[in-house]
Amino acid sequence: MRCVIARFPFDLTKSGVLESMKGVKPEQVVDQCVIIGRRTYPVKQVGQVITRQDRRDFSAGEVVRAMTQLGFTCRGLPQAAAPSGALSPIQRASAALGAPVTV
Numbered sequence: 001m002r003c004v005i006a007r008f009p010f011d012l013t014k015s016g017v018l019e020s021m022k023g024v025k026p027e028q029v030v031d032q033c034v035i036i037g038r039r040t041y042p043v044k045q046v047g048q049v050i051t052r053q054d055r056r057d058f059s060a061g062e063v064v065r066a067m068t069q070l071g072f073t074c075r076g077l078p079q080a081a082a083p084s085g086a087l088s089p090i091q092r093a094s095a096a097l098g099a100p101v102t103v
Contacts, residue, residue, distance in 0.1 A: 003066035003069065005051050005062045005063060005066060006053055006062065008053075012070060013070070014071055017070060018037060021036045021049060021050075024045075024049055026039050026041045031076065032060050032064060032075065033075050034063070034064070034074050035075070036072055043060040043074070044063070046067065047062070047063035
């Protein structure tokens with residue numbers, strides 16, 4: 001499949017990406033990631049390996065788009081859920097004024 005990453009066209013295949021990533025140790029994931037085989041790689045690491053370009057030359061979105069088109073699973077880090085007992089700004093203001101707080 002022809003994909004454009006950092007303004008350069010690449011002919012990528014799922015088997016080609018699997019072969020390129022074989023033996024590459026995954027770095028710690030801090031943002032978006034791609035699941036290749038049984039390993040989870042940071043998107044920028046995958047982009048660097050398959051394009052042989054510096055990570056600053058392409059965006060994570062370009063790599064995510066290409067990997068999704070090839071059938072790989074791409075994920076972002078889960079957002080931290082707000083605590084269930086968290087007060088809204090109005091509830092906090094009411095509590096500061098001494099009014100009873102209803103949750």
